[in-house]
Amino acid sequence: MQANLTAPTQASERHHILDALRGWALAGVLMANMVVFIGFGYASEPERAAALGSGLNDLAELLIEWLVVGKFYSLFSLLFGIGFAVQLARLERSGEGAGRYLRRLLILFVFGLAHLYMLWMGDILALYALMGGVLLLFRRTGNRALIRWAVALWLVPIGWSALIHFAGINLADPIYGAAMQGFAAGGIDLKMSPATWFNGADYLDQLALHPTEVLLRIADLTYQMRPAKVLGMFLIGLWLGRRGLFAATPETRGLLVRTMRIGLGVGLPVAFVRAVLHMTAGESHPLRFAEEALYCLSTPLLALGYAAGFTLLWEGRARKLLGWPAAAGRMALTNYLSQSLIQTLLFTGAGLALGNVFGLAFVLPITAAIFAVQVAFSRWWLARYRFGPGEWLWRSATYGRAQPMRLARPGEVAAA
Template sequence: MQTEGAAPIAATERHHILDALRGWALAGVLMANMAVFIGFEIASEPERAAGIGSQLNDIAELLIEWLVVGKFYSLFSLLFGIGFAVQLNRLEQRGEGVPRYVRRLAVLFLFGCAHLFLLWLGDILALYAVMGCVLLLFRKVGDRALIRWAIFLWLVPIGWSALIHFADINLADPIYGAAMRGFAAQGIDLTMSPAAWYNSADYAAQLASHPSEVLLRIGDLTYQMRPTKVLGMFLIGLWIGRRSLFAATATTRPLLVRTVKLGLGIGLPLSLARAVLHMTAGDNHALRFLEEALYCLTTPTLALGYAAGFCLLWSGGAQRVLAWPAPAGRMALTNYLSQTLIQTLLFTGAGLALANVFGLAFVLPFTAAIFGCQVAVSGWWLARFRFGPAEWLWRSLTYGRAQPMRLARPGDIVAA
């Protein structure tokens, strides 16, 4: 029976450490995405060489591929799983449970579709919503089985990569082909000059091409077998959320220490090898398979090492420094979407068209400037309002009524 007066959770029920970790993950996602927005991923070698500071491109690419790419999205996936455990438990205590959570995921899927079709093909929200529904199937699975499933799901893409490179079986190819036919129907040839199309000021024409871009995204997710990777991190997060392992206590500290040692000790050197292969493998199928296999092995281990190290530092006296981005983490949906909007206005033809003007090393100062502003604005906003704008809409649609927005007093209800 549904409990009357269902509403988001109160501020006193939140875990500040998760907001802070989510904030740092958001900064890492911004950096990884900016490597695309700044034009580096689509530029030809002459275009890359013409950018300001291009002499630092190689070292910047190595560092980003080594320490950033994949790791912070994996942290987000981990936090999603933790949040799932916490939220579903509270919903069930209120007598709501799965139906309310499915509605929450449906609204998130709509956000993702709007992000995909109106702004950028790199959206992750729609995939999170779909895999969140799959995650519901695991809510009664035991802890040991969760870990086994998580490991299996991260190993599946290795076999998938072997089929692509050694058996010439690539189910992403037909999807890529359909996308290219869609572009061709509009007179767009991305193989000739993708940067020129990216810098086009004709937003209406770009908007018309977004369905084809969505097909490119689906093809990319299929090639990477990203759904299993995301679900694998969801399951680890669910396991952590059940046990509240994100808090470094006398009981959890030994496990966190082991996770740091294994995660960083194995993840850092192997991820460095993977980054080198990413930059040098070219069309060599054996090397590309090795690079993709190392990605599957190192990304979750390094992400878990980051998370465990963060928890240990938090309890060891660094909380004041680490908590700096917590306001942005509380408004993660708003900030994730606004990052796309800001980068679109900075780097594409819809705005200042700065793509390929700067070398890849400028990702760091641009990320610091944008994210610093987001943290400041988020702090200002949350001192006055319960929710970020996107979070307010998400929760209002989830609960079927407009949520009270203005903050009446400190400690009132905030975004979950």
């Protein structure tokens, strides 16, 4: 009986609104990551100017930095915290300890390492797994304390940024220096166009440099103090999951409306100023500090505003439209990893090498095309199978046995 209580979540237990929101978050992450894959994140100014549609680069960059960057990975973090609350409730009902949860995180960490070393350095799974372990320490923390901790964790990076820009203390510098030495040892001169290295090298050449890219990723995460930001959103998600605030009910509607008004009403203008500073600050330490501080203030507000607005709209006539990517959300791990694979094959020397061909204005239509294919594939797959391929592997490794994969056909009895 206890084994049944701790079995993987069945489709009938899922909150479809969370699947749908996770699907839209997946689309946002794809768009943000494509800024790098398309070549813009590495290209020199002449290369950017030579790309198709380059005349719209400034407008596209402003909109992406304003409305997309950071907001959707924060939504993912929020949903991770909600999922933790659900898993924790199920473990407590079964009387089981945290061992299975920790095993689940360990396997996620392995997925993250494979993503980092085999595809690209922008992985978030490994960090999620590490911060998920830290989240376990807050399982008995009261609701008010969770919010205080979340606020403090988003303020810590502001102090961290002040140390960097006004005291000259930057712990990311030695890591960045080690990465630069690794690139130099590999014959890569980053004073030349980094885009040529990223988009032109074939897969084996890229693979040889992935350990060095991982150092670059660690330096970036350290500079941003990203672990604190991720854990902060985890804690808000845990609070939301405990209170069941991912559904608009008469009891929750007032709080959701206030969250949407504050999140969008304050977050949008602050994020706009931050986006402008991001594009214009240059090497000015005061302006870069202001940009990074405004990021820390606006990003969680906008993520919460998006989530609250989505939840309120879900109860109205927009549910069918909003629920369109729910199948992709149910296969989030599979789709997240396949996004990196698709972009690698499209934009780098491992495939079609289309990096630096398109300007930022093409990010939206290319994102829409890739994501539409992912949604269609996810619907097709889930009409036949219980889990996505990545999810099946993750669950099977977590539970120590192969999980039933194929859905029962009419007249058949599902596998036990």
